[in-house]
Amino acid sequence: MSxxxxxxxxxxxxxxxxxxxxxxxxxxxHQDIEQIEFPNTLTKNKAVRNLEDLKLASERGKKVLQKEEYEIIKSYSFGNTVIIEAIWTGTLAIPIGNIPIGGQMKAYFAQFYEFKDNKIIKQRNYDCFEPFN
Structure with a gap:
């Protein structure tokens, strides 16, 4: 299963x-998804999102980024949980901090996915961004 x-x-x-x-x-x-993004450089306060919130966040993200890439460094799985360690690189569609349009942001992610019926029911993101201000 893992x-x-x-x-x-x-x-x-x-x-x-x-x-x-x-x-x-x-x-x-899963229809009952709960995604938590813990505070980071972009998200100052913990954010808890449901399915509708995730749809809206995805659409907003596509307006901010021209492109994004994930390099999976390691994945761990046990029971109904998968942990992904990844390096994320986003190419900007708008300027953020000192990074111009077309510039890149980089972050180091640990993402915890819990599954029910082979769908993500809980997701926790721990995102560490390189400085960009």
Whole structure:
């Protein structure tokens, strides 16, 4: 089971970086998804999102980024949980801090995915961004 869930998590990451719309991501989420993004440079306070919130966040992200890439460094799986350690690089569509349009942001992610019925029901993101201000 863990190998299957690990593959689903990796497929999800692949879609994240190549998606054209939020609809491509929806098939990975359980209808009762709860995603938590812990405070980081971009998100000052803990954010808790449901399915509708994730759709909106995905659409907003596509307006901010020209492109995003995930390099999976390591994945761990046990039971119904997969942990992905990745390096994220985003190419900006708008300026952020001292980074101009077309410039890149970099972050180091640890993402915890809990599954129910082969869908992501809980996701926790710990995102560490390199300085850009």
């Amino acid at each position: 190998d299957n869930l690990n593959q689903i998590a990796e497929d999800f990451i692949k879609i994240l970086q190549s998606r054209n719309s939020a609809e491509e991501l929806i098939r990975f989420y």
